[in-house]
Amino acid sequence: MIGRDGAPSRSTARNVTIGLTSAVFVATTLAAPAPLAANERHFTYTYESAVLPAGARELELWSTFRSGRTSFYSRLDQRAEFEVGLSDRLMTAFYLNWRDVATQDPATGDAVSSFQWDGISSEWKYKLSDPVADRLGAALYGEVSLGTRAFEIESKLILDKRVGSNLFAYNLVLDGEWERQPGGADLDEVGLEHNLAWTHFFQPRLAAGLEVRSHTAFTSQHRPEYSALFAGPVISYTGQSWWVALTALGQLPAIKRSVDQPNQRLVLDDHERVNVRVLFSYEW
Amino acid sequence: MRAGQTAVLILLVACLGLGALVLSCAGALPPVTPGLVAHAALRWPGIDASELHRGRRLYVDHCSGCHALALPQDRAPEAWTVVLKRMHERARLRPEQERLVLRYLESASAEAHASKP
Numbered sequence: 093m094i095g096r097d098g099a100p101s102r103s104t105a106r107n108v109t110i111g112l113t114s115a116v117f118v119a120t121t122l123a124a125p126a127p128l129a130a131n132e133r134h135f136t137y138t139y140e141s142a143v144l145p146a147g148a149r150e151l152e153l154w155s156t157f158r159s160g161r162t163s164f165y166s167r168l169d170q171r172a173e174f175e176v177g178l179s180d181r182l183m184t185a186f187y188l189n190w191r192d193v194a195t196q197d198p199a200t201g202d203a204v205s206s207f208q209w210d211g212i213s214s215e216w217k218y219k220l221s222d223p224v225a226d227r228l229g230a231a232l233y234g235e236v237s238l239g240t241r242a243f244e245i246e247s248k249l250i251l252d253k254r255v256g257s258n259l260f261a262y263n264l265v266l267d268g269e270w271e272r273q274p275g276g277a278d279l280d281e282v283g284l285e286h287n288l289a290w291t292h293f294f295q296p297r298l299a300a301g302l303e304v305r306s307h308t309a310f311t312s313q314h315r316p317e318y319s320a321l322f323a324g325p326v327i328s329y330t331g332q333s334w335w336v337a338l339t340a341l342g343q344l345p346a347i348k349r350s351v352d353q354p355n356q357r358l359v360l361d362d363h364e365r366v367n368v369r370v371l372f373s374y375e376w
Numbered sequence: 377m378r379a380g381q382t383a384v385l386i387l388l389v390a391c392l393g394l395g396a397l398v399l400s401c402a403g404a405l406p407p408v409t410p411g412l413v414a415h416a417a418l419r420w421p422g423i424d425a426s427e428l429h430r431g432r433r434l435y436v437d438h439c440s441g442c443h444a445l446a447l448p449q450d451r452a453p454e455a456w457t458v459v460l461k462r463m464h465e466r467a468r469l470r471p472e473q474e475r476l477v478l479r480y481l482e483s484a485s486a487e488a489h490a491s492k493p
Contacts, residue, residue, distance in 0.1 A: 132443055145441040145468060179439035224407040224445040225436045254404070254444050302468070304387065321387075330443075 131175065131183075134299050134328040136369040137341040138261045138289035139250045143219045144177030146259035149352060152185075152373040157351075160365030163352070164196040164203060167364075169210075181220075187213035189237070194295040212241030223259070242280065244269045259299070263287040282310040300327045303339050308345060309362065319347035320359035323366065334374035341367040398469035404447055406434060406484040415490065423479065433481030438467040440475075448481045449488035456481040 115263035131144045134364045152206060154171035168191060176187040197204045215235045223229030233248035246267035253260045265285035271278055284307075291301030303326045308319040321344040328337035343365050352361050408428045439445055440447045451459065456478060463476065464474045 131441055142441055147468060148441065173486055177441060180441075220407075222403075222436050222440050222445065223446070224403065224440065225432075226403045259444070288390075306387075 093342040105272070119361060131373075132328075132330050132335050133337050133371060133373075134259055134291045134301075135287075135289040135326050136337050136372055137246060137303050137305050138263050138287040138370050139217075139233060140252045140259075140261055141219050141221070141223060141231035143181060143183040143217055143231065144175055146179050148177040149175065150373055150375065151268045154369065154371055156367060156369040158364040158367050159358070161363075162356070162360045163198075165364060166193070166194040168192045171213075175217075180260070180294050181218055183217050185213075185217075187215065187237075189213060209239075211237055211243075213237040217250075218310060223254045226235075228253055240272075242271045257293040259291050259293070259301075260286075261289045279312045282312070282314070282335050284310070289326065291328065297330045298328075300325065302326065302360055303341065305341060307363070308348070316348055317352075318350040318359045318362065320346070320363045321347050322363075324367075334372070336373075337371045339367075339369050341369075343367075386409065405432070405436070405445060405446060406488070406493070407437050408480075410486050412483055415487040416479060419482070419486075420479060427476055428480050428483060431476035434476045435480060436468065438469055439463070439471070442466070448484035453485040453486060455477040456485060 125265075131142055131148075131150055132265040133140060145280055151175040152171065152175060154169070154170040156192050158167045158169070159165065170190050170192075172188045172194075173185050174187075175183060177183045189212065191208050191210055192205060193208065196202070200362055213235055215230055215233070217233045220230040220232065221228060229250075229252040231250040233246075235246040237244040237246075244267060246265065248266075249260045249264040263285070265283070265287065267283045267285075268282075269280045271280040284305045287303065289301065289303040291299040293299045299302050303322075303324060305322045306319060306324075309317045322336075322341040323338060323344055324341040326339040327336065329335065343358050343360075343363060349356060350359045350361050358365065408425050410425075412428060413423070413425050416428060416470060436445065446459075448456070458473055460469075460478050462479075
């Protein structure tokens with residue numbers, strides 16, 4: 093993620109974020125004379141191939157709580173996403189990103205928190221096939237994030253399939269992060285992710301299942317630093333004009349332990365023991 | 377064997393099983409076949425396959441963005457009129473497009489129900 097080292101001042105960043113978020117809300121309300129269509133999601137880490145219909149718009153709010161590293165660490169990542177359907181197969185989205193992090197001050201042992209503006213992101217998704225109409229649903233996804241200290245490019249291959257009351261999805265994710273330095277931009281980290289998810293529809297509006305996520309980080313010399321593994325339950329509910337999805341992931345023993353902490357079964361220098369993500373979306 | 381390797385092995389087996397299951401399933405949305413055209417012609421004499429193809433395509437493109445597609449056979453043929461009345465505005469279907477989608481859904485539902493024992 094971008095802006096790892098923080099913003100110049102907590103209150104300034106908070107004010108800017110609140111101002112920008114309010115502007116997006118107001119602009120969305122004024123620019124949306126027609127009712128919007130909700131693009132239901134049933135997982136929070138794993139994407140599905142569906143795209144918003146042409147002309148449809150949607151606002152999606154993300155909250156990810158992350159806790160438990162080697163020393164005290166508690167963090168809340170927030171994203172506000174504004175999605176637009178451009179054609180029957182293509183959609184785009186604009187994000188505002190920020191986070192609140194609490195860590196332990198090594199000098200005093202006290203908890204210190206910092207609010208960090210994480211920059212903006214642009215997402216593009218192209219649907220290739222449908223999980224019900226075709227043998228396999230598929231989509232291509234690209235996202236660019238831009239912050240003051242770094243920028244990141246993320247690409248995904250999305251596959252999904254609906255079989256009766258069950259939905260399966262798999263994402264192959266490749267991302268790269270470049271940090272800006274006075275002399276130029278350096279490739280800081282390359283990541284490879286596999287996300288696998290299954291959910292069962294107990295009724296058309298209510299589904300519950302499982303998400304599994306592995307994340308392997310490579311150094312700029314293409315050597316794997318670690319490969320972390322997560323798994324946990326997911327539940328989703330679709331209302332009349334809104335939907336919500338929640339996943340609680342716990343970290344499992346690492347596929348490859350961190351090179352910096354070879355005696356730890358979990359990867360706790362760059363990841364946490366627990367991640368909880370909530371997505372909430374509603375139509376206007 | 378380390379716990380991490382065991383987890384990977386379990387995951388691999390699960391992925392292979394899941395992949396085989398998923399790929400063994402064809403698309404569940406009925407394709408336009410001569411049988412489907414024949415069913416449609418009982419209600420709309422002179423209808424041709426291209427209209428049903430367009431209706432199927434419109435149904436996929438306009439409805440799958442918001443929710444998983446319901447299968448035509450999940451409802452009685454006449455029930456689709458009510459569903460489309462409720463959904464056409466949200467799905468941004470023009471009257472002509474709505475008519476094509478309805479013809480595909482009603483015909484596919486009628487064919488499925490007729491073939492039930």
